[in-house]
Amino acid sequence: MKYKAIVSWCKLMGSADYWIDEQIKKATTDKAPETAVFKKDGKWVRFEDLPEFNQFRMREYYGYDG
Secondary structure, X not given: OXXXXXXXXXXXXXXXXXXXXXXXXXXXXXXXXXXXXXEEOOEEEEHHHOOHHHHHHXXXXXXXXX
């Protein structure tokens, strides 16, 4: 699956499936980095840019494996 970090982040935030699909479409259109999580101020934030506690939660509870 492409953009696994987006899926993991959206699940962490409680997003609906349609929202996750839309974010993946945007990332694909933008040719976002593979580890993109969300778009803020016109720039994709990557998994590596997140605070460690968010990285931990994405890995442990939502199955993100990079």
